Amino acid sequence: MRRRMAAIVAPVAALGLLLAACGGGSGGGDKGLQDAGTTGVKTSDINEQPLDKLKDGGDFKWPVDQLPDNWNYYQVDGTVLDGANMFGAILPYPFPQNADATVGLDKNYLTSAEIVSKDPQVIEYKINPKAKWSNGRQFSWEDFSAMTTALNGKNTAYQVSSTTGYEDIAKVEKGTDDLDVKVTFAKKFAEWKSLFSPLYPKEAMADATTFNKGWAQKAQITAGPFKIKNVDYTAKTAVFERDPNWWGDKPKLDTVTYKVVDRPALADAFANGQIDFYNLNNDINAFKRAQSDPNAVVRQSTYPDYTHMTLNGASSSILADKDLRLAVMRGVDTVTISKSILGQMQKDTTPLGNHLYLKGSKTYEDNSGQYKFDVNAAKAELDKLGWKQSGDLRAKDGKQLKLRLVIPSGTPISQQTGQILQSQMKAIGVGIDIVAVPSAEFFKNYVNVGNFDLTLFRWISNSFPIGGSKGIYYLDPKNINQNYGHIGSDKLNQLLDTAAQELDDTKRAADINAADKEIWALGHQLPIFQSTGAFAVRKTLGNFGSPGYANNPYDYTKIGFVK
Numbered sequence: 001m002r003r004r005m006a007a008i009v010a011p012v013a014a015l016g017l018l019l020a021a022c023g024g025g026s027g028g029g030d031k032g033l034q035d036a037g038t039t040g041v042k043t044s045d046i047n048e049q050p051l052d053k054l055k056d057g058g059d060f061k062w063p064v065d066q067l068p069d070n071w072n073y074y075q076v077d078g079t080v081l082d083g084a085n086m087f088g089a090i091l092p093y094p095f096p097q098n099a100d101a102t103v104g105l106d107k108n109y110l111t112s113a114e115i116v117s118k119d120p121q122v123i124e125y126k127i128n129p130k131a132k133w134s135n136g137r138q139f140s141w142e143d144f145s146a147m148t149t150a151l152n153g154k155n156t157a158y159q160v161s162s163t164t165g166y167e168d169i170a171k172v173e174k175g176t177d178d179l180d181v182k183v184t185f186a187k188k189f190a191e192w193k194s195l196f197s198p199l200y201p202k203e204a205m206a207d208a209t210t211f212n213k214g215w216a217q218k219a220q221i222t223a224g225p226f227k228i229k230n231v232d233y234t235a236k237t238a239v240f241e242r243d244p245n246w247w248g249d250k251p252k253l254d255t256v257t258y259k260v261v262d263r264p265a266l267a268d269a270f271a272n273g274q275i276d277f278y279n280l281n282n283d284i285n286a287f288k289r290a291q292s293d294p295n296a297v298v299r300q301s302t303y304p305d306y307t308h309m310t311l312n313g314a315s316s317s318i319l320a321d322k323d324l325r326l327a328v329m330r331g332v333d334t335v336t337i338s339k340s341i342l343g344q345m346q347k348d349t350t351p352l353g354n355h356l357y358l359k360g361s362k363t364y365e366d367n368s369g370q371y372k373f374d375v376n377a378a379k380a381e382l383d384k385l386g387w388k389q390s391g392d393l394r395a396k397d398g399k400q401l402k403l404r405l406v407i408p409s410g411t412p413i414s415q416q417t418g419q420i421l422q423s424q425m426k427a428i429g430v431g432i433d434i435v436a437v438p439s440a441e442f443f444k445n446y447v448n449v450g451n452f453d454l455t456l457f458r459w460i461s462n463s464f465p466i467g468g469s470k471g472i473y474y475l476d477p478k479n480i481n482q483n484y485g486h487i488g489s490d491k492l493n494q495l496l497d498t499a500a501q502e503l504d505d506t507k508r509a510a511d512i513n514a515a516d517k518e519i520w521a522l523g524h525q526l527p528i529f530q531s532t533g534a535f536a537v538r539k540t541l542g543n544f545g546s547p548g549y550a551n552n553p554y555d556y557t558k559i560g561f562v563k
Contacts (some may be wrong), residue, residue: 034214044099044550045299047562049542054560057254060541062245063261063275066440067231067238071215073198077217077444079161079482080324081460086258088553089240090222092131092139092199096555099301099548101361101463103193109139113193118503120170121188125196127179130247133201134222141181144170146202148183150211152370153479158210162471162481165195168500188501190508194467206476225251225557236260250442251559262410270296280534282307282413290536299545302360303533304461306352307417309526312453313487318403319453325487325523326371327381328403331428333373337420338529341413345532352527355473356465356516363509367516368527378428387429394429402431406452408442414456417528421454447484455484458531461554465501465512473519485525491495492518 064086070078073087094109105113112126131139133512149155153163170186185192201221205211205328214220218231227243238258242251261269266278267289280286280298290296309332311325319325334351342349352359353366387401389395405421407414415436421433432454446452461470471481474496475488495518499511519525539543543558 013101014204029274042153042301042546042548044546044548045301046545046547046550047297047299047537047542049560051252051558051560053563054252056252056560056563058252059255059257059559060267060544060559061275062256062258063266063269063272064258064277065263066260067236069216069231069257069444070212071217071219072200072204072211074147074160074162074200074210075215076161076448076480080443082258084460085551086225086240087219087555089226089256089556090219090224090243092223092230093553094125094199095193095195095197097463097549097552099550101304101549103463115192116182118188121185121192123183123185123192123387124136124175125181125183127181129179130221132245132247134227134243134245135201135203136154137201138178138409139223140178140202141172141174142178143199143202144181144183144196146205147196147200148172150205153476155208156478157212159208159212160267160479160481163192163476163479164467164470164474164481164500165189168238187497188503190500190503191464191467194462194464200413213418225249226256249557251532251557253556256556257511264410267293270536270538277535277537277544279343280413280532280536280561282345282529282532282534284341285412286536287345287532287534290534293536295538296536297545298534299537300346300532300534301546303531303546304358304549304551305458305531305533306357306358306461307458307528307531308371309353309359309421309528310447310452310455310457311487311525312450312455313323313485313523314450315486317450317453317486318401321385321518322487322523323385324387325383327378327385327428328383328425328430329371329523329526331378331430332421332427332526332528333375333424334526334528335373336424337417340420341417342532344530349529352530354513354516355519355525355527356469356512358461363512364366365513365516367513367520369517369520371520371523375428382428382430389429392426392429393431400431401429402433404435404451405432405454405456406435406437406446407443407456408439409436410439417456450484450486460551463549466496466508470496470500473524487522487524488519489522492522 028444045273068083072078092109096104096106098104109128109131110125111128114124116122116124127139148166148169150158151160153167154436168185168187168189170184173182175182220350220479225246226240229239229241231238240256269275270278288367290298338349338351353368354364357364387396405418407418418434425432474493495515499515500507502508502511535546540561542560542562
């Protein structure tokens with residue numbers, strides 16, 4: 001599954017579901033990716049078409065793993081990729097990502113956004129006078145102020161997925177008028193473009209109850225090229241339609257229909273015309289079937305999506321011991337897993353060696369070093385820790401070394417990866433019980449609350465390595481953010497803070513890699529492989545496919561069907 005990284009980074013459920021990370025994870029701000037020629041993979045693959053070549057109208061049928069648990073992206077249950085993809089049609093993203101991981105400015109929302117002072121750091125945002133919320137209210141500096149109050153971490157009643165960046169803001173003020181916003185930082189924050197995107201209306205942030213529960217079933221106020229026509233949790237569908245009050249370029253599509261489709265049913269749903277694309281999710285069987293479908297084309301790009309294993313280091317967990325976590329990690333042969341999953345779909349099957357930069361980034365370094373697979377070293381460390389072989393499994397003080405690997409049901413690659421891990425762990429005397437839980441409950445009832453020893457899911461990252469990932473690795477006892485394994489240290493916190501405040505791109509990249517080395521040393525989580533970025537897409541669909549980093553948000557005004 002997939003989660004999005006908050007800048008926010010989003011998670012994806014275990015190789016099947018995606019989470020959005022709140023902040024980022026690949027490009028170094030505006031530095032972007034390496035040229036496609038150096039990696040052999042396209043920056044994006046979307047069947048780019050001029051708008052006059054697209055039909056006016058049509059319904060784009062979009063499959064999702066689940067409808068949002070919360071339509072407030074910043075609430076801990078809301079930072080999931082499916083929701084983030086949907087919100088791009090109905091909410092403002094002032095700082096859209098480009099395919100190459102650079103960051104733009106959407107002038108439909110802001111006419112400008114500039115650093116007007118470096119010490120203290122002050123950003124001035126000028127709001128487009130045409131920008132209005134669906135309740136008729138004009139955008140205002142108060143929207144920025146309300147978001148900051150909700151997300152700065154001072155009031156823990158707000159159940160936020162990340163406080164990164166907002167916690168560094170000293171004040172938000174009205175400038176020359178309500179459309180002029182001045183944000184002053186108490187501490188420098190280099191990735192300031194990661195903030196306020198998506199922007200929410202002040203009404204959604206009014207109090208903790210509204211923030212946590214008021215948008216649980218539906219977005220109450222919108223401002224985008226589309227608006228909500230209906231949401232049906234029983235039928236598991238949501239339909240968006242063109243918003244006639246939208247002040248920007250008119251979308252080509254009439255409607256977008258989001259429908260929950262179980263992963264094993266995706267290919268059949270596409271063949272039957274029930275959906276217009278689907279993520280191949282690194283599944284070779286799905287990949288081959290898409291290649292043979294006469295109505296489909298497989299599109300691939302350098303996509304910011306990677307699979308990892310999170311370890312639960314909470315004090316009550318069997319993996320609370322850092323050295324035990326590291327021993328377990330060294331027993332995982334990520335090379336074998338990568339080749340097994342990716343080998344028939346792309347040439348590059350090298351494992352991922354960095355938590356904060358993905359392959360393709362100009363500043364990527366493989367920092368896995370001494371933590372790479374070494375079965376003998378793993379066995380020796382387990383012996384040293386007192387976990388002695390006793391039959392098939394190791395034991396200590398009468399307790400067997402057996403771990404619960406929680407995965408979402410209906411995700412074949414999660415199951416396959418889990419079985420490989422099970423075999424590899426058996427070789428070092430560690431037992432793995434694979435627990436498959438309903439996909440709709442995977443994050444909310446298991447990952448978010450630490451109900452696992454090990455778990456697999458995918459992070460969808462973005463252009464902001466700190467803004468997107470700090471909440472995953474920063475340890476704050478008062479706010480878990482997205483640090484589901486409860487692992488960290490004061491040293492790592494300081495390294496992340498240092499990187500966040502460094503305005504020089506080269507120095508910040510070095511700081512970020514230093515932080516990544518500490519993440520490895522803590523046994524925080526194990527990156528396994530970066531996604532193939534492969535999607536099956538209807539041949540008649542234009543300006544959509546495998547977008548590289550241009551998925552935060554998708555440009556809904558340009559998607560359409562070729563004439």
